[in-house]
Amino acid sequence: MPDGSQPIPFTKTYNAFLFDMDGTLLNSIALVERVWRNWAHLRGVDADHLLTKIHGVRAIDAITALNLPGVDAARDSAMLLEEEMSTTEGIVAISGVSAFLSSLPSDRWAIVTSAPRKLALLRLEAVGIPLPKVLVTAEDVVSGKPDPEGYCLGAQRLGFDPHDCLVFEDAPAGILAGERAGSDVVVVTATHSVDHGTAHRTFVNYDDLVAVATTDGVALMSVRQANVADQAAG
Numbered sequence: 001m002p003d004g005s006q007p008i009p010f011t012k013t014y015n016a017f018l019f020d021m022d023g024t025l026l027n028s029i030a031l032v033e034r035v036w037r038n039w040a041h042l043r044g045v046d047a048d049h050l051l052t053k054i055h056g057v058r059a060i061d062a063i064t065a066l067n068l069p070g071v072d073a074a075r076d077s078a079m080l081l082e083e084e085m086s087t088t089e090g091i092v093a094i095s096g097v098s099a100f101l102s103s104l105p106s107d108r109w110a111i112v113t114s115a116p117r118k119l120a121l122l123r124l125e126a127v128g129i130p131l132p133k134v135l136v137t138a139e140d141v142v143s144g145k146p147d148p149e150g151y152c153l154g155a156q157r158l159g160f161d162p163h164d165c166l167v168f169e170d171a172p173a174g175i176l177a178g179e180r181a182g183s184d185v186v187v188v189t190a191t192h193s194v195d196h197g198t199a200h201r202t203f204v205n206y207d208d209l210v211a212v213a214t215t216d217g218v219a220l221m222s223v224r225q226a227n228v229a230d231q232a233a234g
Contacts, residue, residue, distance in 0.1 A: 012184070012219070013214050013216040013217045013218065013219045014164060014165055014166040014184070014217050014218055014219070014220075015108070015158075015160040015161070015164040015165060015217045015218075016108045016109055016110065016155065016158045016160050016164075016165045016166075016217070016218065017104065017108065017109045017110075017165065017166050017167075017168060017211070017218060017220075018109070018110050018111075018112050018151055018154045018155060018162075018165050018166070018167045018168070018178075018183065019101075019109065019110070019111050019112070019167075019168045020056065020111075020112060020113060020114075020167075020168060020169045020170060020171070020174045021111050021113035021115060021120055021123070021124070022055075022056075022113065022114075022115060022123070022170075022191075023055060023056070023170035023171055023188065023190075023191040023192065024094070024168050024169055024170045024174075024188045024191075025093065025094055025097050025101075025111070025124075025129055025168075026091055026092065026093050026094060026097070026123055026124070026127050026129065027091065027092050027093075027094060027190065027191045028090075028091045028123060029055075029191050029192075030090045031084065031087065031088075031089070031090050031091060032054070032055075032084065033051055035080055035083045035084050036050060036051060036054055036080070037051070038083070039076065039079075039080055043068060043071060043076075045066065045068070050062075050066075053065070055170075055171040055172075055173070055192075056114060056145050056146075056169070056170070056171030056172065056173035056174040056175075056177075057114055057144055057145055057146075057173045058077070058114045058138045058144035058145075059076075059077035059080050059081065060073050060074060060077040060138075060144075061144045063076050063077055081116055081119060084119055085118065085119055085122060088122060088123060088126035088127075091123055091126055091127060092127060093127040093128065093129055094188060094190050094191075094205050094206060095190070095204075095205035095206065095207050096205050096206030096207040096208075096209070097129065097205070097206045098127075098128055098129055098130065099206070100206040100209055100210070100211060101129065101130055101132075102130060103210060103211050104211045104218065105213055105218065106132070106133055107133060107158065107159075108158070108213075108217070108218050109132055109134075109158075109218075110132050110133070110134035110135065110136065110154040110155075110157065110158055111124075111132050111134070111135050111136065111154075112136040112150040112151050112153070112154040112167075113135075113136070113137055113138070113150075114138055114144050114145055114150075114173075114174075115137060115138060116137055116138045116139060117135070117137040117138070117139055120135065120137050133158075134154055134157045134158055136150050136153050136154045136157070140153060141153060145173040145174050145176070145177040146172075146173040146174070146176035146177045146180065147177060147180070148162070148177050148178070148179075148180035148181035148182075150177060151165070151167055151177055151178055151181035151183060152181050155181070155183075161182075162181040162182050162183050163181075163182040163183065164217070165181075165183045165184075166183060166184050166185075166186065166220065167181070167183040167184065167185045167186070168185075168186055168187075168188060169185055169186075169187055169188070170187060170188045170189070170190075170191055170192060171192070172198075175187060175198055175200065185200045186200060186201045186202065186203065186220075187200050187201070187202045187203075188202075188203065188204075188205070189202050189203070189204050190204050190205050208222050208223050209221070209222065209223070210222075210223055
């Protein structure tokens with residue numbers, strides 16, 4: 001495994017994989033934090049504290065939670081979206097992710113993101129990540145992460161129970177959403193410099209991971225384990 005990762009228990013097969021987007025499939029943190037810092041300055045909010053609260057949640061939910069007098073959360077979240085849509089400069093795919101996703105059966109994975117749909121499409125295209133058949137975005141849910149609605153909806157649209165899916169996440173709100181959906185969770189650590197202290201299995205990127213289709217679903221394996229399995233089968 002890459003340095004800093006923990007071994008993943010490759011003993012379970014899942015019906016599908018459900019992926020967060022920002023921080024899990026691609027790294028947009030520099031752009032996102034720049035935009036939010038500007039907004040915090042405009043609204044007189046402590047930017048450093050704010051940046052610990054925004055990742056993995058919808059902008060409108062993050063703003064609403066602040067309960068700022070005279071601030072219209074819908075208006076300000078639309079303003080933030082416009083700024084984030086203005087550029088894709090600095091956004092990069094997590095290492096190995098495109099090949100990993102391309103190896104998955106198309107009906108066995110989905111993206112569940114807190115980003116609005118048009119922003120999600122912009123960023124995925126910018127870094128060359130293939131679009132899934134199922135894309136759950138901010139507009140598709142009543143309650144954003146850490147509510148499990150998004151992951152439950154993603155599993156449902158694929159035709160599976162979330163208890164039989166594996167969630168890939170990076171931020172506390174998303175991790176909690178996956179847990180509440182009843183899914184197993186693994187955590188990508190490539191984006192955040194702060195250790196969330198999660199008890200879930202972690203990996204830095206997708207370089208040492210492969211998805212293996214089985215008669216029961218999809219298994220997550222390390223490259224070495226997949227090679228051993230192939231040799232045993234041969």
